[in-house]
Amino acid sequence: MMDIVDRLSPAMASSAYSIAFSATDSCINCLPLQTIIHIHARPWKKTALICRVSSSTSVLSVHSVNSYHRHHGINDSRNVLAMASSAESLVTIPSSNSTRFSNEKEDYDAIVVGAGIGGLVAATQLAIRGANVLLLEKYLIPGGSSGYYKRDGYTFDVGSSVMFGCGDKGSVNLITRALADVGRKLDLIPDPTTVHYHMPNALSVRVHRDYEAFIGELTHIFPHETQGIRSFYGECWRVFNALNSLELKSLEEPLYLFGQFFRNPIACLTLAYYLPQNAGDIARKYIKDPQLLSFIDAECFIVSTVDACRTPMINASMVICDRHYGGINYPLGGVGGIAQQLADGFIEKGGRIEYRANVKKILMKDSKAVGVKLATGQEIFAKVVVSNATRWDTFEKLLDTNQIPKEEQSFQKCYQKAPSFLSIHMGVKAEVLPPDTDCHHLVLEDDWKNLEAPYGTIFLSIPTVLDPSLAPSGRHILHIFTTAWMDDWEGLSPADYVAKKEAVADLIIQRLEKTLFPGLKDAVTFKEVGTPKTHRRFLARDEGTYGPIPSGRPKGLLGMPFNTTAVEGLYCVGDSCFPGQGVIAVAFSGVMCAHRVAADIGLERRSAILDKGLLSLLSWFRTLA
Numbered sequence: 001m002m003d004i005v006d007r008l009s010p011a012m013a014s015s016a017y018s019i020a021f022s023a024t025d026s027c028i029n030c031l032p033l034q035t036i037i038h039i040h041a042r043p044w045k046k047t048a049l050i051c052r053v054s055s056s057t058s059v060l061s062v063h064s065v066n067s068y069h070r071h072h073g074i075n076d077s078r079n080v081l082a083m084a085s086s087a088e089s090l091v092t093i094p095s096s097n098s099t100r101f102s103n104e105k106e107d108y109d110a111i112v113v114g115a116g117i118g119g120l121v122a123a124t125q126l127a128i129r130g131a132n133v134l135l136l137e138k139y140l141i142p143g144g145s146s147g148y149y150k151r152d153g154y155t156f157d158v159g160s161s162v163m164f165g166c167g168d169k170g171s172v173n174l175i176t177r178a179l180a181d182v183g184r185k186l187d188l189i190p191d192p193t194t195v196h197y198h199m200p201n202a203l204s205v206r207v208h209r210d211y212e213a214f215i216g217e218l219t220h221i222f223p224h225e226t227q228g229i230r231s232f233y234g235e236c237w238r239v240f241n242a243l244n245s246l247e248l249k250s251l252e253e254p255l256y257l258f259g260q261f262f263r264n265p266i267a268c269l270t271l272a273y274y275l276p277q278n279a280g281d282i283a284r285k286y287i288k289d290p291q292l293l294s295f296i297d298a299e300c301f302i303v304s305t306v307d308a309c310r311t312p313m314i315n316a317s318m319v320i321c322d323r324h325y326g327g328i329n330y331p332l333g334g335v336g337g338i339a340q341q342l343a344d345g346f347i348e349k350g351g352r353i354e355y356r357a358n359v360k361k362i363l364m365k366d367s368k369a370v371g372v373k374l375a376t377g378q379e380i381f382a383k384v385v386v387s388n389a390t391r392w393d394t395f396e397k398l399l400d401t402n403q404i405p406k407e408e409q410s411f412q413k414c415y416q417k418a419p420s421f422l423s424i425h426m427g428v429k430a431e432v433l434p435p436d437t438d439c440h441h442l443v444l445e446d447d448w449k450n451l452e453a454p455y456g457t458i459f460l461s462i463p464t465v466l467d468p469s470l471a472p473s474g475r476h477i478l479h480i481f482t483t484a485w486m487d488d489w490e491g492l493s494p495a496d497y498v499a500k501k502e503a504v505a506d507l508i509i510q511r512l513e514k515t516l517f518p519g520l521k522d523a524v525t526f527k528e529v530g531t532p533k534t535h536r537r538f539l540a541r542d543e544g545t546y547g548p549i550p551s552g553r554p555k556g557l558l559g560m561p562f563n564t565t566a567v568e569g570l571y572c573v574g575d576s577c578f579p580g581q582g583v584i585a586v587a588f589s590g591v592m593c594a595h596r597v598a599a600d601i602g603l604e605r606r607s608a609i610l611d612k613g614l615l616s617l618l619s620w621f622r623t624l625a
């Protein structure tokens with residue numbers, strides 16, 4: 001065994017990849033033949049984990065080398081090698097620390113359903129407080145929408161490649177902080193331009209990392225609005241500075257919240273003032289030029305997939321300022337590294353992760369969530385359940401309730417599912433990109449009215465501009481996505497579905513060829529198209545939704561639910577919780593959720609009386625939205 005461990009390349013070792021043997025031998029607990037044995041090397045610890053996986057691919061158990069040896073009376077680790085010597089294939093899969101996972105009932109402090117960034121942050125924050133946490137993920141790797149996949153030498157980010165919250169100062173660098181809490185730090189590549197806008201009427205704006213350079217560019221285009229531009233963006237800074245001066249924890253935990261009001265009343269009152277406001281209304285106080293207001297809409301659309309009048313001011317300020325404060329930074333090796341590092345850190349802090357663990361039901365007893373049931377039929381119990389599935393999936397699919405609780409009905413009235421995406425992951429010949437091409441682009445050629453229309457606005461990221469290691473030499477990655485609704489992709493025959501994917505992708509490529517990269521179509525060397533169905537299937541998100549969007553004009557963030565739910569013992573985390581969509585936003589949701597859960601299971605201070613008062617007050621606030 002140690003031979004295997006020592007022979008691993010440093011890259012494999014550091015990312016804790018596993019060597020999987022498809023062995024023809026039988027092994028642990030008398031499994032049938034053809035069991036796949038994964039040997040998880042942990043070279044930095046000079047140990048390894050052996051995990052048995054059934055032929056139906058669900059993980060059954062994992063043993064450390066020592067416990068495996070004890071179990072089988074093996075004294076010489078070479079016997080393990082001998083057992084696997086009839087290996088038929090050698091593949092690599094991401095590491096899991098799966099520990100004993102049997103049919104007996106196990107007690108955990110918390111079960112977290114889903115290892116998206118929201119679930120991972122909630123799980124890690126609970127683990128560092130000493131909670132015994134089981135994280136169950138349906139897919140093969142952590143990250144959800146912030147995961148990655150590899151094809152033909154390319155490493156593609158599943159979702160966005162624009163990473164906020166990775167800075168090294170202040171308190172809103174939530175990704176840096178979540179990683180640091182589990183002893184991890186990413187190698188980051190600073191992005192000099194957050195996004196290059198290519199908008200109607202040939203409006204071209206680059207959002208430079210340097211704030212004054214950005215404001216200079218915008219005021220150069222709209223000189224008559226110089227004052228308005230400075231006032232609007234200045235007001236965003238007021239909100240951001242207030243956020244950045246607080247310790248960010250659960251707004252549902254009164255001892256913390258009152259403590260923050262006591263320590264920093266101005267910042268808290270500032271945030272309370274902006275909580276029910278939208279960016280579009282504030283922009284209209286200062287700006288009159290319709291084209292500039294449409295540009296502000298596009299700035300907000302990136303954050304929320306809706307215009308500025310429906311984007312909460314706090315959320316808009318957060319991203320509009322963090323891109324200049326902490327800056328946009330790309331994780332070396334891809335966005336997937338964030339989730340992988342959180343998962344590894346979680347394991348090191350004593351947490352347990354199971355991949356391919358599809359939670360089918362949240363188990364209830366006496367109106368309280370007490371555990372989960374997997375697709376395999378296995379039931380696992382815990383003091384609390386935290387769901388990183390969307391609130392629609394959680395309340396309509398995972399819970400067996402006759403009626404959705406009234407609070408969730410109000411949420412569903414105020415918020416609807418955002419559209420999903422059509423995404424194209426492409427490899428292209430490097431020479432098709434002009435020199436100094438920016439990493440991220442937003443393209444809307446002819447009419448501002450199409451900003452929110454399906455396939456209207458094109459998002460384009462070229463992460464290889466920052467990290468060439470993501471593609472084979474002489475190639476770039478183009479990750480193109482545009483909003484699309486599920487309805488448009490249903491009821492098609494398999495052949496029509498494939499043909500439609502090609503046709504829609506071709507049109508989008510033609511548009512990019514015309515606007516940005518002449519000769520693009522002929523430069524394509526790899527192409528994979530995903531639809532809302534793909535997002536639904538791989539991300540387990542109802543209708544493949546990108547997250548919640550307000551049904552009407554919202555009162556800022558007032559109507560957005562936090563992490564507690566109407567069901568005792570059940571918490572939600574992720575983008576259908578306050579403050580909404582975005583990797584940094586769901587990281588905050590994870591921090592808040594873990595704090596509230598920790599208080600409820602006795603790992604943080606709490607006051608039952610104040611809890612009751614605050615939770616009722618917040619629930620009343622939401623009725624005002």
Ligand SMILES: NC(=O)c1ccc[n+]([C@@H]2O[C@H](COP(=O)([O-])OP(=O)(O)OC[C@H]3O[C@@H](n4cnc5c(N)ncnc54)[C@H](O)[C@@H]3O)[C@@H](O)[C@H]2O)c1
Nearest residue numbers: 114116117118138144145159160359540574575581582583
């Ligand atoms: N294409 C995109 O760019 C895209 C699409 C959607 C969301 N997003 C963004 O991604 C972030 C969402 O993060 P998040 O943490 O809320 O969620 P997420 O959707 O990224 O992760 C949720 C995870 O839960 C798992 N899961 C769901 N149901 C499960 C079940 N029943 N059993 C086991 N596992 C289950 C999913 O497989 C997934 O890994 C937000 O930033 C959002 O804005 C991006």
Ligand SMILES: CC(C)=CCC/C(C)=C/C=C/C(C)=C/C=C/C(C)=C/C=C/C=C(C)/C=C/C=C(C)/C=C/C=C(\C)CCC=C(C)C
Nearest residue numbers: 160162251271272303315318440441459460579581582585
């Ligand atoms: C409690 C009560 C009621 C009151 C009191 C007062 C107070 C104290 C308050 C407080 C508050 C707070 C703290 C808040 C916080 C918030 C936060 C943190 C927020 C955040 C947010 C964030 C966000 C939203 C983000 C987002 C992002 C995104 C979405 C991104 C995206 C991206 C993409 C899509 C990409 C693009 C691309 C291209 C262009 C290519």
